[in-house]
Structures are given as C-alpha cells and as structure tokens.
Amino acid sequence: MSEKTEKTDLRLSVFKTYKLYVGGKFPRSESGRVYEVTDSKGKWLANAPLSSRKDARDAAVAARKAFGGWSGATAYNRGQILYRIAEMLEGRKEQFVREVADAEGLSKAKAAAVVDAAIDRWVWYAGWTDKIAQVVGGGNPVAGPFFNLSSPEPTGVVAVLAPQESSFLGLVSVIAPVIATGNTAVVVTSEKAPLPALSLGEVLATSDLPGGVVNVLSGRAAEIAAPLAAHQDVNAIDLAGADEALAKELEIAAADNLKRVLRPQAVDNWSEAPGTERMTAFLETKTVWHPTGSLGASGSSY
Amino acid sequence: MASVFEYAPAPESRSVVDIAPSYGLFIDGEFAEAADGKVFKTVSPSTEEVLSEVAQAGEADVERAVKAARKAFEKWSALPGSERAKYLFRIARIIQERSRELAVLETLDNGKPIKETRDADLPLVAAHFFYYAGWADKLDHAGYGANPRPLGVAGQVIPWNFPLLMLAWKIAPALATGNTVVLKPAETTPLSALFFADICRQAGLPKGVVNILPGYGDTGAALVAHPDVNKVAFTGSTAVGKEIARTVAGTRKKLTLELGGKGANIVFDDAPIDQAVEGIVTGIFFNQGQVCCAGSRLLVQESIHDELLDSLKRRLSTLRLGDPLDKNTDIGAINSAEQLARITALAEQGEAEGAERWSPACDLPGSGYWFAPTLFTNVTQAHTVARDEIFGPVLSVLTFRTPDEAVAKANNTQYGLSAGIWTEKGSRILAVASKLRAGVIWSNTFNKFDPTSPFGGYKESGFGREGGRHGLEAYLDV
Numbered sequence: 079m080s081e082k083t084e085k086t087d088l089r090l091s092v093f094k095t096y097k098l099y100v101g102g103k104f105p106r107s108e109s110g111r112v113y114e115v116t117d118s119k120g121k122w123l124a125n126a127p128l129s130s131r132k133d134a135r136d137a138a139v140a141a142r143k144a145f146g147g148w149s150g151a152t153a154y155n156r157g158q159i160l161y162r163i164a165e166m167l168e169g170r171k172e173q174f175v176r177e178v179a180d181a182e183g184l185s186k187a188k189a190a191a192v193v194d195a196a197i198d199r200w201v202w203y204a205g206w207t208d209k210i211a212q213v214v215g216g217g218n219p220v221a222g223p224f225f226n227l228s229s230p231e232p233t234g235v236v237a238v239l240a241p242q243e244s245s246f247l248g249l250v251s252v253i254a255p256v257i258a259t260g261n262t263a264v265v266v267t268s269e270k271a272p273l274p275a276l277s278l279g280e281v282l283a284t285s286d287l288p289g290g291v292v293n294v295l296s297g298r299a300a301e302i303a304a305p306l307a308a309h310q311d312v313n314a315i316d317l318a319g320a321d322e323a324l325a326k327e328l329e330i331a332a333a334d335n336l337k338r339v340l341r342p343q344a345v346d347n348w349s350e351a352p353g354t355e356r357m358t359a360f361l362e363t364k365t366v367w368h369p370t371g372s373l374g375a376s377g378s379s380y
Numbered sequence: 381m382a383s384v385f386e387y388a389p390a391p392e393s394r395s396v397v398d399i400a401p402s403y404g405l406f407i408d409g410e411f412a413e414a415a416d417g418k419v420f421k422t423v424s425p426s427t428e429e430v431l432s433e434v435a436q437a438g439e440a441d442v443e444r445a446v447k448a449a450r451k452a453f454e455k456w457s458a459l460p461g462s463e464r465a466k467y468l469f470r471i472a473r474i475i476q477e478r479s480r481e482l483a484v485l486e487t488l489d490n491g492k493p494i495k496e497t498r499d500a501d502l503p504l505v506a507a508h509f510f511y512y513a514g515w516a517d518k519l520d521h522a523g524y525g526a527n528p529r530p531l532g533v534a535g536q537v538i539p540w541n542f543p544l545l546m547l548a549w550k551i552a553p554a555l556a557t558g559n560t561v562v563l564k565p566a567e568t569t570p571l572s573a574l575f576f577a578d579i580c581r582q583a584g585l586p587k588g589v590v591n592i593l594p595g596y597g598d599t600g601a602a603l604v605a606h607p608d609v610n611k612v613a614f615t616g617s618t619a620v621g622k623e624i625a626r627t628v629a630g631t632r633k634k635l636t637l638e639l640g641g642k643g644a645n646i647v648f649d650d651a652p653i654d655q656a657v658e659g660i661v662t663g664i665f666f667n668q669g670q671v672c673c674a675g676s677r678l679l680v681q682e683s684i685h686d687e688l689l690d691s692l693k694r695r696l697s698t699l700r701l702g703d704p705l706d707k708n709t710d711i712g713a714i715n716s717a718e719q720l721a722r723i724t725a726l727a728e729q730g731e732a733e734g735a736e737r738w739s740p741a742c743d744l745p746g747s748g749y750w751f752a753p754t755l756f757t758n759v760t761q762a763h764t765v766a767r768d769e770i771f772g773p774v775l776s777v778l779t780f781r782t783p784d785e786a787v788a789k790a791n792n793t794q795y796g797l798s799a800g801i802w803t804e805k806g807s808r809i810l811a812v813a814s815k816l817r818a819g820v821i822w823s824n825t826f827n828k829f830d831p832t833s834p835f836g837g838y839k840e841s842g843f844g845r846e847g848g849r850h851g852l853e854a855y856l857d858v
Contacts, residue, residue: 213523218833218848221507224825228834228848313839326630333625335794336618336637336840353525355858363834363845366813366821 096126096272098133098296099279101140102289108132113297115273118183126272129297131305134264137293138309141235141262144290149232149260153208160204160258163285167197170281174246174274181245181271195349196250202352203254210259210357223370230361232260233338234313237306239299239328242319245271247348249278252318255356257291264293264312266303268319272296300324307331314338314360318345385698392494392705397485399571402433405441405594406577408448409587415440420596422570425491426704426713426748434570437593442562442602445591449533449560450608452588457530457558461517468513468556470583475506478579482572486544487704489571491713491749492667494705500666504829505548508847511831512552515852519557522849524858530558531634531857532610537600537624538573539616540566540715541670541771546615547573549846551590552831557855559611562591564603568716570594601627609633611855615672618769618795618840636844636854638672638836640769641797644790645675645826646812648783649684651802655824657691660775663800663826665699665753668714669773672841673798675826677766678777679786685779689757696753697740711773714749723751723772730756730765735776761792769795783808787815796838800826819845 096115097104109130115123127133148156167174171193179189215229236256241248245268256263267275279294295302299319306312307328315332317325317340325342332339340359402419404411418436423429437445456464475482482505483497490497520526534554538546543565554561565573573592580590593599597620604612604624614624615638628635645663647656663675680688704712714720731737735756744750751772759766759776766776780786790799799818801809809823819837822828829835834850836842844854 214850218830220828220830220832222828222830224828224830226830226833228850233838322630329629330626333622333629336622336625336639336842338843341632362819362838363836363850364813364819364821364838365833365835366823367825367828367833368809368823369825 094124096124096276096296098127098129099276099283099292099294100133100137101143101293102283104279104283107297108136115270117180123180124273126276126296129295129302131301133295134302134305135309137264137295138235138306138312140290140293141264142311144288145234145262147288148257148262148291151260153211156258156260157204157207159286160200160207160254163281163287164197164200164204166281166285167193167200171197173277177274177277178246181274182243192247192349196247199247199250200254203258206357207258210354210361213354214358214361215363218365224367225370226365226367228363228365230259230358231364233360233362234261235311236261236263236314236316236360237303237309237312238263238265238316239303239319240265240267240275241345241348242268242270242299244348246274246278248318248345249275251348251352252316252356253292255352256316256360259357259361261314261360262291264295264306266299266306266319267294267296269297269299303328304331307337308334310335312337314340316340316359317342387708389703390707391703392484392707394484394488394705396481397488399432399485399488403571403574403594404435405437405445406574406590406592407441407445408591409581411577414438415444420567422489422568424488424748425568425715426745428747431488432571434574434594437564437595437599439602441593442599442606445562445593446533446535446603446606446608448588449562449591452586453532453560456560456586456589459558461519464556464558465513465516467583467585468509468516468552471579471585472506472509472513474579474582475502475509479503479506482544482575484705485575486572487712489569490540490543491704491715493709493712495707495709496667501542501545504831505544508545508548508552508831512556515553516556519852519856522852524853524856528557528856528858531855532559533608534559534561534611534613534855535603535606535609536561536563536613537603537616538563538565540569541667541672543569544572544576547576549615550613553846553851554855555589557852559855560589562593562603562609564593564595564600567594567596604628612636613854614638618842621842634854636846637842638844638846639840639842641672641674641795641837641841642677642767642769642793643673643675643798643800643818644677644679644816645800646679646786646790646802647681647684647688648801648803648805648808649681650804652804653684653688653691656688656802657695659800659802659822659824659826660692661695661699664775665711665773666827668711668751670715670719670771671827673820673827675798675800676770676775677790678775679789680777680779681786682779682781689777693738693740693755696755699740699753701742701750701752702745711753714751714772717749719771720749720751723770723774726765726768726770727754727774730763730774730776733763733765735759735763735765761789767793783812787812791815791817794840797841798822
C-alpha cells in the first residue's frame with residue numbers, strides 16, 4: 079500500500095504539446111516558433127505555437143477548400159454537427175474548466191459556469207442553422223408578374239479575431255455564429271490565453287465537423303491578422319479581439335477586396351443572450367426572380 | 381438606319397419641363413450659392429447643349445449642409461412614424477403627378493431614352509417612396525427589435541446612370557427610419573435631384589431634412605469624411621467604394637456600398653431562344669448598358685451558340701438609336717464624353733486582344749455622345765472585355781458545355797451583383813441559382829426591379845442591400 083502511494087507521488091505528469099488546428103490536422107507553426115503561456119499569476123502553463131503569416135495563409139486556403147462542402151451541407155446537417163460539438167464538450171468539461179480557470183484566473187465554480195455557458199451556446203446556435211433563413215429571408219410581394227425569393231447565404235471565409243479576455247465563452251460566441259450560417263473560419267485566439275481555444279480544436283476534430291471549417295491559430299493577433307485582413311480570398315473579418323488602433327488598420331486593409339467587417343463591440347458579459355447580429359453580419363442576401371406566367375400566383379376563383 | 385420598321389418620328393415635347401438657367405445648392409430648405417461661388421455646367425449628352433449652370437458645393441457647403449441636417453435630425457427623428465410616413469406618401473404622390481416632367485428632364489440631362497425614364501425610372505421612383513412610406517410607422521415589426529433607432533445624418537453619394545431612381549433608393553429608406561440626409565448627385569446629372577428639392581418644398585418637408593449638394597468627387601469625399609455624418613451610402617464604382625471604405629475605417633459610421641458588376645447571363649440549350657434574346661437585349665442594352673447589374677457577359681451553351689447569335693444579331697439590327705426624346709428610341713446617348721472615351725478604349729482593347737467585334741448597321745448622330753450596340757465573340761475569360769466592367773452597350777459572348785462549367789465561368793469574377801439563367805428546366809434554375817455567387821439572379825427574365833425586393837452584391841460588388849425590409853437595416857442602429 080505504502081509502496082503504491084510512493085509511486086503516485088513520484089509520477090511525473092505528462093505535459094501537453096499544444097498545436098494549431100488547420101485543415102482538420104494539428105500542425106505546429108510553420109515558423110517553428112512557440113511562446114510562453116502563463117496563468118493569471120504568471121506560472122508557466124505551456125508553450126503555444128506562435129503562428130506566422132504563412133500559417134495564416136495556409137489556414138485561409140484550408141477554409142476556402144472547406145467552404146463548398148460546408149455551405150452546401152443541409153442546414154439540418156450543420157445543426158447536427160454543432161450539437162455534436164456541445165456533446166463532445168460536455169464529455170470533456172473537466173479539462174476545459176481547468177484550462178479556463180488557469181487562463182482567466184477564475185475559481186473552479188466560476189470557470190465551470192463559463193464552460194457550461196459555452197456548451198449551451200453551441201446548442202443555441204445548433205438550433206439556428208435551419209431557422210435563420212426563415213427569419214431573415216422570404217418572398218417579396220413584387221408589383222408585376224414575377225415570383226421572387228430572398229434567401230440568406232454565407233459570405234465565405236471569415237477571419238475571426240477572438241476576444242482577448244474571454245478565452246472560451248467569448249471564443250465560442252464568435253465562432254459558432256460564423257459556422258452556423260455556413261461560413262468557414264480562420265480563428266485567431268486570445269493572445270495571452272490561447273490554450274482553451276487550441277483544445278477546442280481537438281473537440282472540433284472529433285465532432286464530425288469537416289476539416290478546414292474552423293481553423294485555429296495562436297500567436298500575436300497583429301501579426302496573424304494583418305495578412306488575413308489583406309488576403310484576397312478572405313471575404314469577411316470579425317474584429318472582436320482587436321484594440322482600437324489594430325481594428326482601424328485591419329479595416330483599412332480589409333477595404334482592398336471589400337471584406338465585410340464586423341467592428342469591435344464592447345461586450346461586458348459574454349453570457350448574455352446573443353442576438354442574431356453575429357449571424358447576419360456574415361450573410362449575403364440572394365434574390366432570385368422568375369416570371370409567374372399568365373395564371374398569376376394566386377387569385378383562384380374556385 | 382435601314383430597317384423594316386420605318387416609323388415617323390414621334391418626339392416627346394420638352395415643353396413640360398422648365399429648366400432654369402442656373403440652380404443653387406439646396407441647404408436647410410433654401411437654394412443657395414456655393415460659399416466660394418463655384419459653378420459648373422450640365423449638358424444634354426444627346427446634343428451637348430448646355431442645360432443649366434449649377435452651384436458646385438465645396439467643403440464649407442458640406443459643413444453647412446451637415447449642420448442643417450444635424451439640427452433637423454432632432455425633430456425629424458422624434459416625429460411619430462405615422463407623420464413621417466405621410467410626408468413620404470406626399471412625396472410619392474407629387475412624383476406621380478410630375479412624372480412626365482421629371483421623365484423628360486431626366487432624359488435631357490442623362491441621355492437615356494424617354495421610354496425608359498417614363499416607363500421604368502419614374503414609376504419605380506414613386507413606388508420606392510410609397511413603399512418606404514409604409515415602413516415609417518411599422519419599424520417595430522421589421523425584425524430589428526422593438527423601437528429601432530435611426531443613425532443620424534446620412535451622407536449619400538449617387539451615380540449618374542439612374543439619377544432620380546438612385547436618389548429614391550437612398551432617400552426613401554433614410555427618411556422613413558428617421559434619419560436626415562445630405563445627398564450628392566453626380567456632376568453630369570444634378571438636375572433631377574434639384575427638382576426633387578422643389579418636391580420636398582411642395583410636400584412641406586421640414587427644412588434641413590433633405591439637403592442636396594451638387595458637385596464632383598471631392599464634394600463626395602468631403603461629405604463621406606465629415607465627422608458628423610453617421611451613415612455613408614454610396615452607389616458607384618468599385619474603386620471609389622474601396623476608397624470610401626478606407627475613409628470610414630476606424631469610425632462608427634455605418635456603411636453600405638452598391639458597386640460594379642460583370643453579370644453573367646447564362647443561356648442553356650433548352651431555353652426559349654426568342655425570349656432569351658429579348659432578355660439578353662434588356663440585360664445589356666437597357667440604359668445603354670450603363671447599369672451595374674447589366675448582363676454584360678453572355679454565356680451560351682455551345683450547341684446553340686450559332687443559332688442564338690444569329691437571332692441576337694437579327695434583333696440588334698432592329699434597335700433604334702437616336703434622339704432620346706423620341707418614344708421609339710431604344711438606345712440613347714452615353715452619359716458623358718468621359719464615359720464614351722472609356723467605353724471606346726475598352727472596346728478597342730477587346731479588338732486588340734483578338735476578340736471579334738460586331739455592330740449592326742447604325743448611323744450615329746453628328747453631335748452628342750454615342751456608341752453603337754456592340755457584340756464581342758470569340759471571347760475568353762482572360763480577355764479584358766470579359767473581366768472589366770465596361771458600363772456601356774458592349775456584350776461579350778463566351779461559351780460553355782456543362783452547367784458546372786457555366787457556374788465556374790459565371791463566378792470567375794471579383795464582382796457578384798447579378799446573373800441570369802435561361803432554361804425551361806426548373807431544377808436546373810434552382811441548382812444553378814444556388815451556386816451562383818451574386819445578389820440578384822433573374823431566371824428567364826432580366827433587369828427587373830421592385831421596391832419590395834432586396835438588391836445588392838456579393839464580393840467586390842459591395843455590401844448591404846437596398847430595397848425591401850432588408851433595406852431598412854442600413855439606416856437603423858442595429
């Protein structure tokens with residue numbers, strides 16, 4: 079008995095090598111660089127990959143490649159997968175509670191509440207995938223012999239700068255609406271607290287989410303975001319995690335191919351119910367017309 | 381023009397419109413000279429006759445107009461929606477009453493045929509005001525939450541291809557939602573906006589709610605950059621749109637952009653050829669092709685290429701080009717000498733790059749700015765005429781074999797405003813429409829517009845939608 083206790087005490091824990099999540103795989107940064115991640119008290123937690131502009135480009139390529147399949151999947155299927163992410167997270171809750179507590183200096187109970195809220199957020203967005211089209215689209219009463227229908231469609235590849243302070247709930251709150259609507263995402267994690275985001279990649283990889291739909295990059299926001307904002311094959315950018323100066327610089331770069339820009343908005347409490355704005359910000363409206371012919375759309379005398 | 385259809389000329393009378401020799405800026409309900417006294421001339425593109433001299437707004441005038449709009453905003457936004465609605469209904473009705481006058485005016489200043497101003501532009505202008513008037517007291521039900529708030533002062537810059545219609549697209553939703561407006565019409569077509577100022581007066585619209593500042597690009601730039609403008613709306617070129625996006629970066633100004641296009645009009649082998657030919661003609665020769673959503677790239681399934689081109693050429697030979705005030709005229713004048721030069725240069729480049737150029741026999745009038753309807757065949761995706769927006773009566777013809785190839789070619793552009801699909805097969809319409817990256821898709825028709833229907837682009841054709849419930853979002857704090 080005593081021998082056994084001794085063994086436990088001697089056992090060295092296994093550190094985790096945190097890696098990026100790009101195109102459904104877990105590469106190290108192409109640059110070979112890492113940076114030190116500490117908890118709120120300055121204790122070393124892990125070395126996170128310090129992504130380069132090449133990593134950003136690779137992620138954009140992966141996101142573009144995944145766009146056709148993901149945007150073409152049925153809304154029902156996307157909902158199933160978002161719900162599956164919630165299921166997978168529920169099973170690994172302990173890990174995320176620990177990582178969020180370390181990252182944000184929260185008590186275990188508070189971190190648990192944050193993780194619960196993040197899981198519930200996936201469930202909420204899972205339910206939106208097949209409803210948003212009815213809420214923001216529909217038929218238009220055209221004054222002429224035509225039928226036309228406006229439907230929302232995803233914008234494309236969205237670069238997402240995750241919030242800096244809310245390492246997990248904030249992160250989920252900006253990723254879920256982007257992919258719920260059929261976009262694919264390149265996510266830049268919170269710079270100082272990237273570990274929950276990198277672990278989320280492992281959950282996404284086992285949630286039937288096709289590779290490339292979400293790509294997670296850790297590192298310096300300004301360094302990774304600049305090439306994404308200037309990238310000609312990125313269609314939109316969410317500046318949630320950018321400070322004022324960086325946001326302006328990125329918005330100017332984004333103008334070059336007229337990216338859709340969601341400017342930073344102050345969020346005091348990420349656990350408050352989100353509206354539809356984060357979804358509609360990355361949706362286009364397509365209006366399809368067709369003649370109705372001489373019979374008219376309605377007006378039967380029978 | 382030798383034609384089987386020889387009509388006697390039927391000119392519309394221009395006596396219904398009384399154009400003053402000079403016009404001022406419209407600020408705070410009054411017409412005024414520009415602070416620095418600058419003026420510019422506006423000419424009739426079909427005759428090069430000077431129509432009037434118009435005050436040219438400078439920075440000081442932008443300052444005054446924004447101040448007037450800011451002051452008016454307080455009361456205008458506090459007005460019950462039902463009262464704002466009545467002003468807009470009044471405007472809609474006055475436009476209907478004066479529509480012949482405005483149609484003739486617009487034709488004189490823009491060069492487009494009277495049959496288009498009379499039958500397309502003006503009815504749509506009135507309809508837009510009528511449609512958004514009805515929203516003013518129903519904003520709680522628009523899906524943007526209870527009691528959505530207006531943004532403030534809207535700075536709006538519009539182009540010359542549909543001067544009054546673009547004004548309506550901008551001003552009607554802005555006023556319905558409780559914003560006030562400073563609008564800059566294009567330098568080649570300022571007159572109908574100034575006539576609209578008079579309509580505001582007739583409608584008893586409170587002073588400062590609508591301000592009109594004719595001027596050039598620098599006037600627009602000053603307006604867009606003004607720190608007290610809360611919302612910027614622009615319709616025009618993609619290059620200027622990008623510049624505006626950079627200007628508003630880092631501010632809280634809300635921005636909507638309606639920019640260029642290179643619309644693909646896709647004709648499958650089972651399409652009704654005669655209807656498709658009509659749609660192709662409407663798609664590219666409506667308004668001399670000076671339409672951002674024009675179907676300027678014709679994609680024809682290879683098996684019907686020759687048959688379709690024969691029909692199309694035959695049809696083009698019956699188009700009548702000439703006096704825009706003649707109600708039989710199909711093709712009017714190009715809006716300006718600059719635009720004519722641009723179209724001419726791009727068409728010459730098309731020839732130089734090896735595309736085959738064709739125009740019907742067509743006499744061009746001796747004065748004014750004219751360009752014959754033009755087809756390019758043997759065009760590849762690499763040709764400039766297949767890539768750049770020409771904004772003139774120039775159609776590039778490409779071919780395809782399979783629906784996938786049609787989709788790939790249609791989407792092979794930085795633009796994403798419009799597209800057309802011609803086929804009798806419903807499933808093919810739906811399949812292709814869902815794959816096209818464009819904001820408006822016309823199946824078995826083309827260039828149809830309606831105030832209830834959202835209009836706007838994907839990709840570099842801009843962002844935001846105008847028209848319909850969606851059009852409200854641009855002017856609300858949501």
